Amino acid sequence: MERKEQTILIIDDQPTNLRVMAEYLEMDGFELMVAQNGEDGLAIARAGQPDIILLDVMMPGIDGFETCRRLQQDDRTRDIPIIFMTALADVDHKVKGFEAGAVDYVTKPIQQAEVLARINTHLRLRELTRQIQQSNQEIRDAFENLNATQRQLIESEKMAALGNLVAGVAHEINTPIGIGVTAASTLADETALFFKEIENGQIKRSVLEDYVNVARDSSELILRNLSRAAELVQSFKQVAVDQTNLDQRKFSLKPYLTEVIRSLGPRLKQTGHRIEIEGDDQVKLTSYPGAFSQVVTNLVMNSIKHGYPYGGHGLMRFEVYQDADRVILQYTDNGCGISPENLNKIFEPFFTTARHGEGTGLGLHITYNLVTQKLGGTIRCESQVGQYTQFTIQLPIEVRKS
Numbered sequence: 052m053e054r055k056e057q058t059i060l061i062i063d064d065q066p067t068n069l070r071v072m073a074e075y076l077e078m079d080g081f082e083l084m085v086a087q088n089g090e091d092g093l094a095i096a097r098a099g100q101p102d103i104i105l106l107d108v109m110m111p112g113i114d115g116f117e118t119c120r121r122l123q124q125d126d127r128t129r130d131i132p133i134i135f136m137t138a139l140a141d142v143d144h145k146v147k148g149f150e151a152g153a154v155d156y157v158t159k160p161i162q163q164a165e166v167l168a169r170i171n172t173h174l175r176l177r178e179l180t181r182q183i184q185q186s187n188q189e190i191r192d193a194f195e196n197l198n199a200t201q202r203q204l205i206e207s208e209k210m211a212a213l214g215n216l217v218a219g220v221a222h223e224i225n226t227p228i229g230i231g232v233t234a235a236s237t238l239a240d241e242t243a244l245f246f247k248e249i250e251n252g253q254i255k256r257s258v259l260e261d262y263v264n265v266a267r268d269s270s271e272l273i274l275r276n277l278s279r280a281a282e283l284v285q286s287f288k289q290v291a292v293d294q295t296n297l298d299q300r301k302f303s304l305k306p307y308l309t310e311v312i313r314s315l316g317p318r319l320k321q322t323g324h325r326i327e328i329e330g331d332d333q334v335k336l337t338s339y340p341g342a343f344s345q346v347v348t349n350l351v352m353n354s355i356k357h358g359y360p361y362g363g364h365g366l367m368r369f370e371v372y373q374d375a376d377r378v379i380l381q382y383t384d385n386g387c388g389i390s391p392e393n394l395n396k397i398f399e400p401f402f403t404t405a406r407h408g409e410g411t412g413l414g415l416h417i418t419y420n421l422v423t424q425k426l427g428g429t430i431r432c433e434s435q436v437g438q439y440t441q442f443t444i445q446l447p448i449e450v451r452k453s
Contacts, residue, residue: 056082057174060101062092062118063136064110072105072136075163076170089118096128103174105166106153108137108144116151123152130180132173136161227276234276238269298341299450304334304378305371311344312369315351322355323364330371334378337449342425349418350382350442357404358386358440376448377428383441389434397432426450 059081061072069085076083084099086092088110096104104122108115115135122128132155135148140158148156154176155169245262248254305328312326319326336343351367359365370381389397396402398419422430428446 056080057103058082058084058099058101059170060084060086060092060096060099060104062086062089062104062110062115063107064088065107068107072161072166075161075166079167081170089113089115089121092118093121093125093128096122096131097125100127101131102177103170104131104133105136105170106133108135108139108148116147119148119151119153130177132177134169134173136166224280227279231273231276231280234269234272238266238273241265241269299337299339301335301337302340303332304336304343304380305330305332307340307343308347308369308371311347312351315348318352318355322359324355324359325364325366326351327366327368328371329368331373334371334373335448336378336446338427338446339425339450342421346418346421346426346444347382349414353414353418354384354386354440358384360387373448374445378446378448380444380446381441382444383439385439388436388438388440389432390436394432394434398430422446 059076061069061076061083062085063069063072064087066087069087073083073085084095084101086095089112092104092106095101106115106119110118113121115137119133119135122131122133133153134155134157135153136157136159137144138159145156154173157166157169241262245258248258308328312328315326347369354365354367365384365386367382367384370379370383372379393402393404397415400413400416402416419430422428422444426446427450428444430442430444432440432442434440
């Protein structure tokens with residue numbers, strides 16, 4: 052049940068002092084608890100949880116300093132403000148009182164107005180401290196909820212990207228598989244006709260030559276298109292596994308970048324944009340390829356969504372090179388650029404210039420977090436309106452496991 056009055060515990064071995072203080076405080080509406088020695092005071096404080104304690108120093112048994120120290124060591128009473136009230140007015144005793152854990156030190160003889168002022172001040176401070184602690188806890192809870200929501204959004208973005216990857220690769224595979232099936236069917240039909248000619252004993256040189264030509268062409272078509280399909284499947288398999296697991300491993304940066312771009316092929320074909328990849332083929336990273344692939348995908352998709360609002364055939368370019376123990380990845384598009392007032396906002400969560408709900412505003416924010424936290428690197432952007440946008444990413448050759 053919530054206490055209606057604020058409670059004060061007075062610990063003093065002199066009955067006269069207890070009576071006088073009680074008269075002062077009861078007139079001001081405080082509820083009182085009293086104890087005539089330190090042991091009783093400790094027991095009452097632990098059980099009653101007063102709002103403030105007035106404590107004498109010179110008492111039988113344990114003195115006020117020891118009583119204060121024990122109150123401060125107990126989780127049940129640690130946060131209760133303690134005011135010493137004593138005739139020991141020298142500096143050494145005051146210092147000893149504050150070292151024991153008191154919040155104030157009042158010298159006897161007691162002045163009613165002074166005591167009430169100090170009590171009310173420390174009660175207000177305690178209430179303010181409680182409010183601050185409560186506000187801090189609410190802020191921590193809100194921050195944790197925000198982080199949890201952000202993690203969910205990032206996971207949703209990741210799975211949406213993976214879903215688009217699956218759909219795109221499936222569409223892309225249909226073409227070489229379809230050509231391979233058609234070529235195999237043609238070869239099967241021609242083989243059946245060829246065997247019928249052999250059974251009839253009417254085999255001619257021209258028939259043999261026609262069959263050999265069809266077999267050669269069909270075999271080439273089947274091999275070439277099945278190889279293309281196998282490449283797509285391998286690219287999809289590695290990129291998809293990396294995106295879902297985000298495990299650390301050693302990989303060649305430029306070839307892996309090529310695989311990621313290949314997985315984006317279906318989407319790029321719809322736009323007519325081109326992507327060029329240049330740089331050192333020998334650069335290797337011990338890092339998180341899944342995070343890297345998501346960064347690359349987000350950069351490309353950001354260009355497609357925002358860099359070419361008026362259509363056209365854009366050029367997006369990756370350049371990879373090593374500088375000492377770091378790798379530099381520069382990504383540039385020749386799109387519409389970013390205005391100066393928006394350039395400093397692009398990595399903020401939920402910031403987007405897309406209209407009609409076309410963007411979540413999380414793509415570049417996720418990219419920034421992946422680069423700086425997961426990949427242990429840095430990312431910066433520069434842009435000229437109407438000319439280009441360039442992202443420069445620096446990554447360590449070997450990132451510590453997170």
